Amino acid sequence: MHRIAVIPGDGIGPEVIEQALLVLDKISSKFGIKFDYIFIDAGGCAIDKYGVPIRDEDLELVKKCEATLLGAVGGPKWDNLPGNLRPEQALLKLRGGLKVYANLRPAVLYDELKDSSPLKREIVSKGIDILVVRELIGGMYFGPKGREIRNGEEVAYDTEIYSVSEIERIAKVAFEAAKKRRKKVTSVDKANILESSRLWREVVSRVAKDYPDIELNHMYVDNASMQLVKDPSQFDVILTSNMFGDILSDEASMIVGSIGMLASASLGEGSIGLYEPIHGTAPDIAGQDLANPVATILSAAMMLRYSFNMEDAAKAIENAVKIALKEGYRTRDIYTENCKLVGTKQMGKIICENI
Amino acid sequence: MHRIAVIPGDGIGPEVIEQALLVLDKISSKFGIKFDYIFIDAGGCAIDKYGVPIRDEDLELVKKCEATLLGAVGGPKWDNLPGNLRPEQALLKLRGGLKVYANLRPAVLYDELKDSSPLKREIVSKGIDILVVRELIGGMYFGPKGREIRNGEEVAYDTEIYSVSEIERIAKVAFEAAKKRRKKVTSVDKANILESSRLWREVVSRVAKDYPDIELNHMYVDNASMQLVKDPSQFDVILTSNMFGDILSDEASMIVGSIGMLASASLGEGSIGLYEPIHGTAPDIAGQDLANPVATILSAAMMLRYSFNMEDAAKAIENAVKIALKEGYRTRDIYTENCKLVGTKQMGKIICENI
Numbered sequence: 001m002h003r004i005a006v007i008p009g010d011g012i013g014p015e016v017i018e019q020a021l022l023v024l025d026k027i028s029s030k031f032g033i034k035f036d037y038i039f040i041d042a043g044g045c046a047i048d049k050y051g052v053p054i055r056d057e058d059l060e061l062v063k064k065c066e067a068t069l070l071g072a073v074g075g076p077k078w079d080n081l082p083g084n085l086r087p088e089q090a091l092l093k094l095r096g097g098l099k100v101y102a103n104l105r106p107a108v109l110y111d112e113l114k115d116s117s118p119l120k121r122e123i124v125s126k127g128i129d130i131l132v133v134r135e136l137i138g139g140m141y142f143g144p145k146g147r148e149i150r151n152g153e154e155v156a157y158d159t160e161i162y163s164v165s166e167i168e169r170i171a172k173v174a175f176e177a178a179k180k181r182r183k184k185v186t187s188v189d190k191a192n193i194l195e196s197s198r199l200w201r202e203v204v205s206r207v208a209k210d211y212p213d214i215e216l217n218h219m220y221v222d223n224a225s226m227q228l229v230k231d232p233s234q235f236d237v238i239l240t241s242n243m244f245g246d247i248l249s250d251e252a253s254m255i256v257g258s259i260g261m262l263a264s265a266s267l268g269e270g271s272i273g274l275y276e277p278i279h280g281t282a283p284d285i286a287g288q289d290l291a292n293p294v295a296t297i298l299s300a301a302m303m304l305r306y307s308f309n310m311e312d313a314a315k316a317i318e319n320a321v322k323i324a325l326k327e328g329y330r331t332r333d334i335y336t337e338n339c340k341l342v343g344t345k346q347m348g349k350i351i352c353e354n355i
Numbered sequence: 356m357h358r359i360a361v362i363p364g365d366g367i368g369p370e371v372i373e374q375a376l377l378v379l380d381k382i383s384s385k386f387g388i389k390f391d392y393i394f395i396d397a398g399g400c401a402i403d404k405y406g407v408p409i410r411d412e413d414l415e416l417v418k419k420c421e422a423t424l425l426g427a428v429g430g431p432k433w434d435n436l437p438g439n440l441r442p443e444q445a446l447l448k449l450r451g452g453l454k455v456y457a458n459l460r461p462a463v464l465y466d467e468l469k470d471s472s473p474l475k476r477e478i479v480s481k482g483i484d485i486l487v488v489r490e491l492i493g494g495m496y497f498g499p500k501g502r503e504i505r506n507g508e509e510v511a512y513d514t515e516i517y518s519v520s521e522i523e524r525i526a527k528v529a530f531e532a533a534k535k536r537r538k539k540v541t542s543v544d545k546a547n548i549l550e551s552s553r554l555w556r557e558v559v560s561r562v563a564k565d566y567p568d569i570e571l572n573h574m575y576v577d578n579a580s581m582q583l584v585k586d587p588s589q590f591d592v593i594l595t596s597n598m599f600g601d602i603l604s605d606e607a608s609m610i611v612g613s614i615g616m617l618a619s620a621s622l623g624e625g626s627i628g629l630y631e632p633i634h635g636t637a638p639d640i641a642g643q644d645l646a647n648p649v650a651t652i653l654s655a656a657m658m659l660r661y662s663f664n665m666e667d668a669a670k671a672i673e674n675a676v677k678i679a680l681k682e683g684y685r686t687r688d689i690y691t692e693n694c695k696l697v698g699t700k701q702m703g704k705i706i707c708e709n710i
């Protein structure tokens with residue numbers, strides 16, 4: 001039996017989580033394995049209920065589970081609260097609390113969805129299959145920050161800070177991932193300006209020596225943001241910091257057509273993991289059966305793979321998604337002419353049936 | 356007479372500067388105004404000559420000029436030098452020394468170059484005309500940085516820091532620019548995570564009150580990096596920090612097809628200004644008459660407009676560029692079928708003739 005913390009969150013979170021759980025139920029009966037779900041409130045809904053983005057006792061509960069499946073948190077309703085009371089704080093507490101330092105964000109272009117990419121056909125026809133490996137519990141997100149009066153006026157600051165060991169462990173994740181892929185790591189930094197990037201580059205180059213089969217190249221972040229649009233097929237694994245990874249993984253997800261399709265895994269030591277779709281809470285379409293549940297369903301597949309070592313079950317889900325696409329089923333975000341438009345629930349049901 | 360510091364720099368820098376100077380010569384004779392050029396070494400060539408990216412006495416000379424026209428600095432040859440000895444240091448010293456806090460980077464899609472954009476025709480057909488207003492002498496580029504041993508291991512850090520007055524003055528530049536454009540400012544930050552962004556958002560919102568005719572919206576940087584690809588026509592003026600501006604302006608420049616076309620102006624108080632193309636030194640094509648001189652020529656036009664208040668002369672240059680494009684002349688970077696392929700020099704000559 002596997003114990004999973006389930007955090008539906010806000011906006012479309014609960015809807016997409018619902019479908020992912022139905023898929024897990026199907027896996028459960030098919031593969032004869034039991035999942036035990038512990039439901040946890042986090043994000044805006046927890047602020048409304050308890051006055052905090054996530055309660056300490058709930059965080060402790062989450063830590064006791066083998067893995068966490070999260071929908072999405074946040075929304076305009078809570079956007080004007082002070083920093084420590086915002087829904088996003090729940091994400092940071094979960095990431096930091098679970099010590100999941102490696103955020104894996106695959107951006108894959110499905111053949112069937114080529115037309116959804118904003119890029120020209122000549123560019124996407126070369127294929128896009130990128131894995132962004134983003135450091136998740138360091139850098140400016142967690143470094144010293146504050147607001148104070150200096151020389152008679154208010155200033156605010158955040159610190160981008162990385163230690164050798166923090167860089168080493170995330171670099172290893174990237175190189176290990178590249179081993180099972182196309183054997184290429186592009187490390188993205190701003191070493192022409194930032195001290196933290198210079199250390200990053202040094203350490204990554206050193207770690208690379210243990211992976212002689214993997215090709216490593218370094219790229220400045222400004223250039224990377226251009227290259228992703230110009231020729232995404234050049235990338236295999238992108239290794240980068242928390243802040244740059246936030247920006248580049250979103251850009252990568254857009255060029256493959258729909259962030260409604262993209263899953264993510266956040267891993268630490270051992271098998272613990274936090275799994276969530278890349279998309280946000282999409283308050284404008286919440287509760288209308290319009291959201292695409294695929295990103296969350298694929299996040300559940302990643303959970304089976306990385307936390308429970310159930311490769312076959314993960315593949316079964318991924319395959320079921322592909323069949324649904326092949327059969328022409330599309331939620332609104334990925335709809336193109338001559339396809340069959342379905343809602344959140346029907347998409348989930350079809351994927352379940354394909355397992 | 357106007358005194359201009361001219362910094363050709365490295366790689367293709369000298370070639371593109373050469374053409375811009377020929378264009379200025381033409382303006383000089385046509386508009387009956389004299390330009391006095393002071394040539395300054397900065398970047399890799401200065402490192403080779405003097406052992407420093409820019410000599411203090413040269414920086415002083417530059418400060419005494421009314422405006423600076425710069426080609427590009429840097430290259431792989433100097434990439435492994437320590438931080439304070441890199442060519443990019445010259446840029447930082449120039450920007451900081453001239454106190455040019457406002458970097459204006461227009462990303463405009465020319466009708467003739469629609470096919471060069473990596474984006475689909477449906478997307479670019481709505482037009483792209485974005486002005487990125489990037490803060491240029493603050494934030495992580497200039498904040499406290501260092502490398503030290505903490506808890507027995509090496510760490511490196513950079514500080515993103517902004518004061519109220521720094522944010523105020525750059526916000527004003529953005530709102531003033533929007534007044535003369537489509538009256539919309541999108542301020543980009545990461546206020547859900549960064550303290551500096553929260554202050555940024557507060558101050559920008561406050562400054563906005565003095566511009567009731569301008570529509571202001573706030574966008575997170577990760578979302579902005581997606582929206583630029585998804586629907587660039589939604590943007591008019593993008594106002595952002597030094598680091599985010601570096602990334603987003605490069606992304607914006609790529610979606611309009613060629614960074615060989617894009618100029619920039621960096622302004623401070625009064626009429627002082629630093630003008631440079633957005634592109635780099637392109638060492639792979641340096642010295643081969645392949646570079647596109649248009650970005651530098653248009654930077655010279657911006658110089659005439661902002662530093663010398665010569666709107667007519669600026670327009671004359673911009674118009675001459677448009678005619679050259681309309682007549683089908685293209686350097687390699689913007690070449691598409693059935694156009695006339697020309698080199699750096701010929702492109703410069705054609706533009707001169709069109710003035």
Ligand SMILES: CC(C)[C@H](C(=O)O)[C@@H](O)C(=O)O
Pocket residue numbers: 074088091246547548577
């Ligand atoms: C919601 C926000 C705090 C978060 C982040 O910046 O990490 C999100 O953008 C993400 O990428 O998961």
Ligand SMILES: CC(C)[C@H](C(=O)O)[C@@H](O)C(=O)O
Pocket residue numbers: 192193222429443446601
């Ligand atoms: C060369 C580099 C230091 C510079 C920057 O980061 O500002 C460049 O990328 C730019 O945008 O002008």
